[in-house]
Amino acid sequence: MKLYFVPGACSLAVDIALREAGIAFEGIKVDLENRTCADGKAFADVSAKGYVPVLIDADGQKITEMVAVLYAVAEKSGELAAVSPIRLIEMLAFISTELHRNFRSFYRGAEAPELERQKKEIANRLAMIDDLHTGDYLLGAEKPGVADAYLFTILFWCDFLQLPKPPRLAEYQASMAKRTAVAEALAFEGLGAR
Numbered sequence: 001m002k003l004y005f006v007p008g009a010c011s012l013a014v015d016i017a018l019r020e021a022g023i024a025f026e027g028i029k030v031d032l033e034n035r036t037c038a039d040g041k042a043f044a045d046v047s048a049k050g051y052v053p054v055l056i057d058a059d060g061q062k063i064t065e066m067v068a069v070l071y072a073v074a075e076k077s078g079e080l081a082a083v084s085p086i087r088l089i090e091m092l093a094f095i096s097t098e099l100h101r102n103f104r105s106f107y108r109g110a111e112a113p114e115l116e117r118q119k120k121e122i123a124n125r126l127a128m129i130d131d132l133h134t135g136d137y138l139l140g141a142e143k144p145g146v147a148d149a150y151l152f153t154i155l156f157w158c159d160f161l162q163l164p165k166p167p168r169l170a171e172y173q174a175s176m177a178k179r180t181a182v183a184e185a186l187a188f189e190g191l192g193a194r
């Protein structure tokens with residue numbers, strides 16, 4: 001299995017999820033500026049869409065889009081036996097199409113009023129997840145799954161951009177950061193723990 005990733009990008013969630021699931025993979029770094037990959041390929045040949053993550057599974061199947069990639073990891077890890085697939089897709093879609101999308105403006109040179117609008121939406125959406133989050137991990141699971149890896153990545157971006165987080169989610173993030181899989185993924189991508 002291969003994962004094309006950009007350090008600290010949304011692909012970090014897949015990196016964490018694969019490690020958490022104990023699924024062996026080769027991580028291939030993508031240089032977005034030069035559109036090249038560490039395996040010598042042109043990024044355009046790996047991803048016609050021009051973004052990470054790209055997961056090549058054990059059968060050589062290419063999977064893109066966060067929801068599909070993380071769902072595929074959940075399927076392979078056996079997580080679907082422990083959580084409702086519908087609830088998992090619901091959570092992944094919320095993080096992907098609502099929260100993740102809110103961060104785009106910060107990387108695309110948006111003006112201050114637009115950034116303020118996005119900050120408010122991020123705060124509202126994190127508060128919604130905080131309300132739903134009652135146990136140690138999302139969806140009432142006993143161990144972290146793919147949605148946790150995605151939420152951790154979003155909280156990591158909040159730190160990077162100095163955005164506030166609900167206190168309980170900050171505690172959740174701190175406890176996730178202590179996990180071996182998370183520490184290994186951060187170290188592999190050359191990112192310090194926050």
Ligand SMILES: N[C@@H](CCC(=O)N[C@@H](CS)C(=O)NCC(=O)O)C(=O)O
Pocket residue numbers: 006009010011032050051052053064065066067096
């Ligand atoms: N719809 C895509 C979005 C993925 C995405 O936003 N990837 C970003 C990193 S977080 C990226 O690779 N951007 C490439 C670029 O900005 O050139 C998905 O869900 O996978």
